[in-house]
Amino acid sequence: MNTETLKSLILQKSRELGFLACGFSKATELADEREKLTEWLKKGYHGEMGYMENHFEKRLNPTLLVDDCKTVISLAYNYFPQKLQKINAPKVAKYAYGEDYHKVVKDQGFILLQYIQSLIPGTKGRVFVDSAPVMERQWAEKSGIGWIGKNSLIIRKGIGSFFFLAEIICDLEIKPDKATTDHCGTCNACIDACPTQAIIADKVIDATKCISYLTIEKRTDLLESEKDHLNQWIFGCDICQDVCPWNRFSSPTSDNRFTPNQWIEWNHDEWNLMELEQFNNQFEGTPLTRAGFDKIKKQLED
Ligand code: SF4
Numbered sequence: 001m002n003t004e005t006l007k008s009l010i011l012q013k014s015r016e017l018g019f020l021a022c023g024f025s026k027a028t029e030l031a032d033e034r035e036k037l038t039e040w041l042k043k044g045y046h047g048e049m050g051y052m053e054n055h056f057e058k059r060l061n062p063t064l065l066v067d068d069c070k071t072v073i074s075l076a077y078n079y080f081p082q083k084l085q086k087i088n089a090p091k092v093a094k095y096a097y098g099e100d101y102h103k104v105v106k107d108q109g110f111i112l113l114q115y116i117q118s119l120i121p122g123t124k125g126r127v128f129v130d131s132a133p134v135m136e137r138q139w140a141e142k143s144g145i146g147w148i149g150k151n152s153l154i155i156r157k158g159i160g161s162f163f164f165l166a167e168i169i170c171d172l173e174i175k176p177d178k179a180t181t182d183h184c185g186t187c188n189a190c191i192d193a194c195p196t197q198a199i200i201a202d203k204v205i206d207a208t209k210c211i212s213y214l215t216i217e218k219r220t221d222l223l224e225s226e227k228d229h230l231n232q233w234i235f236g237c238d239i240c241q242d243v244c245p246w247n248r249f250s251s252p253t254s255d256n257r258f259t260p261n262q263w264i265e266w267n268h269d270e271w272n273l274m275e276l277e278q279f280n281n282q283f284e285g286t287p288l289t290r291a292g293f294d295k296i297k298k299q300l301e302d
């Protein structure tokens with residue numbers, strides 16, 4: 001099978017599996033990122049996420065992660081919810097409404113990898129979904145999925161940014177796609193709207209200031225000044241995506257695994273009365289377990 005045919009079959013299958021975009025890049029070192037990543041870590045913008053310091057070389061170079069790899073296949077999977085939360089209730093980021101995306105999207109990625117292996121037996125590859133040292137956004141940009149916006153997220157024309165990224169890194173040689181051009185232009189809406197000034201420069205986030213980090217990753221108690229900025233966010237934050245003009249194109253996902261439980265209708269009182277058993281009933285298998293009951297409860301009190 002020639003690589004053009006292989007590529008078009010992979011694209012077709014990715015669409016059947018619900019991926020809204022699929023792009024290809026040559027698996028080589030991301031040399032341009034070395035200095036940026038070094039600076040970002042040196043400045044401590046990763047805060048208590050010590051794991052960001054690990055596997056520095058692997059993060060830059062997929063050939064150290066997957067033996068003999070030749071191609072990174074980048075994939076995007078829509079999570080924009082079918083139903084949104086009540087306006088006046090503690091807020092959860094949209095990506096966390098349903099089942100844990102690591103599993104959902106990885107399942108789809110595995111099916112795609114198995115399909116590729118059925119076409120080309122003996123293909124070696126691995127599927128990644130935000131779970132290993134892979135610079136997902138940089139690969140997504142290189143492969144034409146979208147550009148890295150000033151809010152540091154991948155934005156796709158006609159789609160927006162409410163999607164997960166995944167990668168299949170494999171040993172097949174497939175013609176790479178062209179990188180996408182940047183369409184942020186003179187817009188600064190995300191920078192202006194961020195309540196904590198966490199977007200410190202174009203595409204650079206100081207994670208220690210970001211509400212997502214504060215409500216999910218930070219294990220030590222929040223400072224009073226940090227609590228002041230939460231503005232009812234109890235898990236993640238969507239502000240810099242909600243204000244992005246490209247997200248007017250968002251349309252709901254058709255994957256029912258991202259459909260939220262009854263909590264989506266809860267008001268303040270119902271959230272405040274939530275006990276451990278109810279938390280487990282509503283949120284087992286969702287990203288909220290990453291923060292856990294105690295942290296969520298604490299944020300409700302803050
Ligand atoms: S997620 Fe919220 S806090 Fe973080 S950069 Fe975006 S707007 Fe700012």
Ligand code: SF4
Pocket residue numbers: 149150151152155183184185187188189190191240243244245246
């Ligand atoms: S809000 Fe504007 S500047 Fe920010 S990512 Fe979207 S288009 Fe780019």
